[in-house]
Amino acid sequence: MTPELHNLAQHVLHGLSAPQKALSSAWFYDDEGSRLFQRIMTLPEYYLTRAEHALLRERVDELLRWIDPDHRPLDLIELGSGDGEKAVTLCRALHARHVDSTFRPIDVSAHALAELSRRFDEHLPRMALKPVLGDYLARWPERSPERHQVVMLLGSNLGNFDQVGACALLRRIRTQLRSGDVLLLGLDLVKDPRVIHAAYDDSRGVTAEFNLNLLRRLNRELGMNFDTGRFSHFASYCPLQAVMRSFLISHVTQVVHSTVLDREFTFAPGETLHTEQSQKYSPESIAELAELSGFAHTHLITGSEPRYALAIWHRPQDAS
Ligand SMILES: C[S@@+](CC[C@H](N)C(=O)[O-])C[C@H]1O[C@@H](n2cnc3c(N)ncnc32)[C@H](O)[C@@H]1O
Known part of the structure; x- marks a missing residue:
């Protein structure tokens, strides 16, 4: 077995x-x-993907100012990447800025990673791509000490965990980050039930x-x-x-x-x-979750209808 x-x-x-x-x-x-x-x-009916993708497309300059203000070489790690439809948008913007970046998606689904690789071959063949097949609760993509890490958890994946599970996952992510590294969360906001x-x-x-x-x-x-x-x-x-x-x-x-x-x-x-x-989250519950899990809540990008958010958190200097 x-x-x-x-x-x-x-x-x-x-x-x-x-x-x-x-x-x-x-x-x-x-x-x-x-x-x-x-x-x-x-x-x-499934507004989440479109709302998140629209924020990644339309607010990409604002997003990059917060996650990579000085164009440092970076590893972009996506936990539970799926087919990478949204990641390709962000990777394209990094590429256009000539940021030295490697995309490291991790997913348990071989089918999803195959789709992702096909998508990157077609749209961004020159992007350095290092997919990992596995459980992000158990392993972490290889890290290079000289590059800064931007970790993404999109698709409101965090919402699949209850508060205790979400805090445990966030603390685990935090232990993999160095001071100044970034966590980018896509979170669905409360709205008409x-x-x-x-x-x-x-x-x-x-x-x-x-x-x-x-x-x-x-x-x-x-x-x-x-x-x-x-x-x-x-x-x-x-x-x-x-x-x-x-x-x-x-x-x-x-x-x-x-x-x-x-x-x-x-x-x-x-x-x-x-x-x-x-x-589902409110701006207040997002800030509270950052504090509970030892992150600095740096910036929140919100869309109007349907309401969705991209939260940018940093690992603070003094976090253990
Ligand atoms: C809701 S989809 C989101 C995909 C993508 N992030 C997006 O926003 O469109 C969740 C993805 O996470 C993957 N996934 C769920 N739990 C996982 C885990 N523990 N480790 C790795 N991948 C996981 C699934 O295989 C699936 O592709």
Whole structure:
């Protein structure tokens, strides 16, 4: 068994044995999951990608003034890069400024990294590109001591973690940075709950397929026998906590078996399996998170409609 399969097996054993069944959204991205997410990003309801990309395009001069004011050689590291559609915009701007930069994307999805490499070959063949296939919670792209690091966590990926998990990830990132290095976060802001809800429950059912694909992955990789026709996608936004949550609801009493785990899991009718959470932020909660995780909150670039933000944080001089 590969270490990745072992991790998945342990995660599923733990997550399906808990009183509230839950699995991490990090496991959505097998090849088919990555393909479905690429479709989600083009859906009319899924405003996040377009809003973030618009900020990266339209405010790129302002952004570069904050992340690389003196045109120093830099490593641009993207955690969970996906297909690199937005990164290519920023890399193009760095290239145009003749900044000596290397792009180091890290992603668990081989499919996403293949798409990214194809995109860079086509649009920026001269950019130094060093992709890493792996889990950014476990490894870090190679670093060169003489270059400054700009780390990007885009797509509101941070929102997939609860407050404790987000702080743990941010502190881990901080330990990889030297004083003056930069963290660039793409964060979705609170807005009309109906707009947020529609983004995670689109009318064409692509998000539902994306959610159900997790069960297909478990069938294939853990020898499970989920009948996806007996589960439905359910998405719910809580304005009080500013959090969007996705679930799979079991239609009937059913027992699902895994040959790899040699275990059965019982679902009751109406029982929910929690599969994703997406925290939404306010400018105040972003500043608070920076303080909690030991970063200096340097600058916030916000778009108007739909509201989205790029937060620029620095590792302060005295952080340990
Ligand atoms: C929501 S997509 C965002 C992609 C891209 N950053 C963007 O903004 O469009 C999340 C990406 O992060 C990757 N990912 C999720 N958890 C990861 C982890 N722990 N380590 C590495 N990649 C991860 C997934 O494979 C997927 O490509």
